[in-house]
Amino acid sequence: MIYIxxxxxxxxxxxxxxxxxxxxxxCRHFPLYRGDDMFLIVxxxxxxASAIATAYxxxxxxxxxxxxxxxxxxxxxxxVCGTLNQRYPIGTPLLIHKVIDHETGKQYFPDILIxxxxxxxxxETHNDVVRREDVLSGRVELQADLVDMExxxxxxxxxxxxxxxxxxxxxxxxxxxxxxxxxRQRVAQCVSGVMDALDGFIKQVEGLCRxxxxxxxxxxxxxxxxxxESLRLTVTxxxxxMDMARRYKxxxxxxxxxxxxxxxxxxxVKAEGRKAIExxxxxxxxx
Amino acid sequence: MxxxxxxxxxxxxxxxxxxxxxxxxxxxxxxxxxxxxxxxVMIRHYKDVFNRPHQDFRRQKxxxxxxxxxxxxxxxxxxxxxxxxxxxxxxxxxxPVLNCIYDCDYCYxxxxxxxxxxxxxxxxxxxxxxxxxxxxSGPLYLCPSYDTDLLALEGIVPYAxxxxxFAGTRQGLRIELRTRSANYSAIADLNxxxxxxxxxxxxxxxxxxxxxxxxxxxxxxxxxxRAALQDGWQVRLCFEPLIKVHNWQQVYxxxxxxxxxxxxxxxxxxxxxxxFRMSKEQFKRISRLRSDTDVFAFPxxxxxxxxxxYEDEKEIRGFxxxxxxxxxxxxKIYG
Ligand code: SF4
Numbered sequence: 159m160i161y162i163x164x165x166x167x168x169x170x171x172x173x174x175x176x177x178x179x180x181x182x183x184x185c186r187h188f189p190l191y192r193g194d195d196m197f198l199i200v201x202x203x204x205x206x207a208s209a210i211a212t213a214y215x216x217x218x219x220x221x222x223x224x225x226x227x228x229x230x231x232x233x234x235x236x237x238v239c240g241t242l243n244q245r246y247p248i249g250t251p252l253l254i255h256k257v258i259d260h261e262t263g264k265q266y267f268p269d270i271l272i273x274x275x276x277x278x279x280x281x282e283t284h285n286d287v288v289r290r291e292d293v294l295s296g297r298v299e300l301q302a303d304l305v306d307m308e309x310x311x312x313x314x315x316x317x318x319x320x321x322x323x324x325x326x327x328x329x330x331x332x333x334x335x336x337x338x339x340x341x342r343q344r345v346a347q348c349v350s351g352v353m354d355a356l357d358g359f360i361k362q363v364e365g366l367c368r369x370x371x372x373x374x375x376x377x378x379x380x381x382x383x384x385x386x387e388s389l390r391l392t393v394t395x396x397x398x399x400m401d402m403a404r405r406y407k408x409x410x411x412x413x414x415x416x417x418x419x420x421x422x423x424x425x426x427v428k429a430e431g432r433k434a435i436e437x438x439x440x441x442x443x444x445x
Numbered sequence: 446m447x448x449x450x451x452x453x454x455x456x457x458x459x460x461x462x463x464x465x466x467x468x469x470x471x472x473x474x475x476x477x478x479x480x481x482x483x484x485x486v487m488i489r490h491y492k493d494v495f496n497r498p499h500q501d502f503r504r505q506k507x508x509x510x511x512x513x514x515x516x517x518x519x520x521x522x523x524x525x526x527x528x529x530x531x532x533x534x535x536x537x538x539x540x541p542v543l544n545c546i547y548d549c550d551y552c553y554x555x556x557x558x559x560x561x562x563x564x565x566x567x568x569x570x571x572x573x574x575x576x577x578x579x580x581x582s583g584p585l586y587l588c589p590s591y592d593t594d595l596l597a598l599e600g601i602v603p604y605a606x607x608x609x610x611f612a613g614t615r616q617g618l619r620i621e622l623r624t625r626s627a628n629y630s631a632i633a634d635l636n637x638x639x640x641x642x643x644x645x646x647x648x649x650x651x652x653x654x655x656x657x658x659x660x661x662x663x664x665x666x667x668x669x670x671r672a673a674l675q676d677g678w679q680v681r682l683c684f685e686p687l688i689k690v691h692n693w694q695q696v697y698x699x700x701x702x703x704x705x706x707x708x709x710x711x712x713x714x715x716x717x718x719x720x721f722r723m724s725k726e727q728f729k730r731i732s733r734l735r736s737d738t739d740v741f742a743f744p745x746x747x748x749x750x751x752x753x754x755y756e757d758e759k760e761i762r763g764f765x766x767x768x769x770x771x772x773x774x775x776x777k778i779y780g
Contacts, residue, residue: 255460255484255486256486256487256488265488265489265493267462267486267488267493267494267497269500269501269504269505270455270459270460271454271455271504271505271507271508272452272453272454272455272508273452273453273454273455278484280486317497317498317499320499321499321500321501322497322499322500322501323500323501323504323505362452362453363452364451364452365451365452366451366452366504368451402739402742404736405736405737405738405739405742406739408736408737409737409738409739439742439743440691442739442742443690443691443739443742444691
């Protein structure tokens with residue numbers, strides 16, 4: 159499950175279109191869109207707004223999400239940003255490896271473990287719009303490659319709930335801190351231009367965050383239940399049996415070995431059960 | 446881990462996090478020169494990265510990052526009770542590197558730190574100065590390869606050779622460099638130093654193959670040991686932890702036969718035996734982290750003092766001792 163947070167509707171619209179997301183009219187607090195494996199929320203501008211929407215999205219939806227719950231999801235903040243560095247052409251997407259909050263000076267580091275198609279960079283989140291002349295005159299000193307107004311709020315909120323490999327910030331260079339008239343279409347174009355790369359990245363992230371369901375099949379669970387019964391295993395022994403079976407499957411990748419002889423055995427005294435479980439242990443360890 | 450089936454991880458050390466104050470140190474420059482293609486991220490303090498909450502140890506192990514940092518006092522720590530001091534007074538350990546490039550299923554480092562990333566402290570001179578200060582009050586027995594495997598890392602940061610050279614110039618200092626690597630060639634050009642013991646951890650092929658991921662095979666380690674002995678180094682063999690496997694008696698008997706068919710027993714400095722043991726908390730934490738291994742499949746008990754070990758720990762130790770004793774006299778066997 160992928161959660162996406164954008165600040166503006168024009169940043170959201172290419173994503174909504176690409177994944178055919180539907181507006182959830184039941185959500186009164188934010189524009190919220192949903193698809194099969196995706197939620198998208200439009201937070202509004204600013205780090206506080208981003209943090210609130212991020213926390214809302216995670217807290218509201220984690221419990222609805224069957225596949226692995228909190229562990230199986232990832233959250234991505236996507237949007238445009240500014241930079242003074244002309245090295246980045248307009249429309250360049252960057253995956254952020256360091257987020258600096260300008261006002262508090264705090265730094266945050268996502269965990270980048272998977273291959274990705276983006277250049278990487280750092281971003282500094284400001285409360286106010288940063289203009290070129292502020293930087294050139296020395297009124298504002300920049301510590302990072304990029305400037306935005308959301309990333310630090312998003313990251314702080316998301317990392318309250320999720321592990322670091324589940325949180326990503328992707329920013330597309332939209333301007334050189336020289337915006338005079340805000341142009342929604344241009345912003346939407348910037349995000350549209352990275353949709354293919356984003357799509358590939360999302361697949362990678364899903365792979366990374368996938369939580370496997372129970373490795374035992376229903377048949378195998380049934381078989382083990384029968385073994386427990388016929389061997390009259392204690393609660394502890396039953397736990398051990400299930401644990402051994404799961405580890406066997408994880409280690410070997412094969413179906414469980416044949417346990418029918420244990421199902422046919424009817425033990426009368428506990429000691430026999432103990433002996434049988436030792437034999438099963440050997441079977442699971444060395445089959 | 447299964448996740449790797451569905452995503453491709455970045456290579457080891459794809460990112461190097463560098464403390465601002467560490468960047469200028471020669472060791473930092475050396476490490477960086479080894480990884481020209483890595484992405485460099487400047488940080489204020491290594492703990493800003495290493496101690497972040499909610500890191501996933503197993504996933505990080507698949508794409509470990511390096512962190513270069515400057516260590517502050519204390520540099521030396523008294524050796525813990527549970528570790529063998531081999532009859533040495535003033536047993537201390539020091540950690541110029543945190544975490545290890547190998548990935549043993551039973552490793553106590555798993556979850557000991559909040560991160561699987563490797564920290565290299567670049568101010569090695571400060572560690573050496575701390576040793577000199579300690580030496581003023583008497584001899585010192587020091588383990589600098591304690592929370593890591595320095596010889597395995599020698600190609601990245603030459604700390605094994607650094608400690609060897611340092612020990613060679615100090616009276617009263619004795620150093621144990623413990624390793625699971627086969628990387629003897631990285632230090633083979635150094636002259637053997639009397640104050641240094643190269644200590645190799647060895648496990649039967651069956652244990653190494655199943656539970657010591659990324660570490661070299663038993664054969665490779667034995668070849669390295671033989672070369673070190675031939676060059677005149679003092680070599681300690683550490684049979685620790687003894688991990689129980691099916692037919693363990695036969696496995697461990699044949700293992701010792703193999704070891705001493707390659708290594709001349711009379712040249713071995715000493716050995717130690719340690720049946721698998723771990724604090725209850727560590728055991729719980731690692732069992733939780735590692736659902737993908739059956740290394741803890743044999744029944745364990747929690748002894749007084751909260752130590753988890755095999756229920757037949759004594760029997761395993763006794764058996765191993767007897768067999769080791771076929772090759773080595775009692776006074777060369779510790780633990
Ligand atoms: S070699 Fe030692 S430190 Fe490294 S993973 Fe194995 S047990 Fe842990």
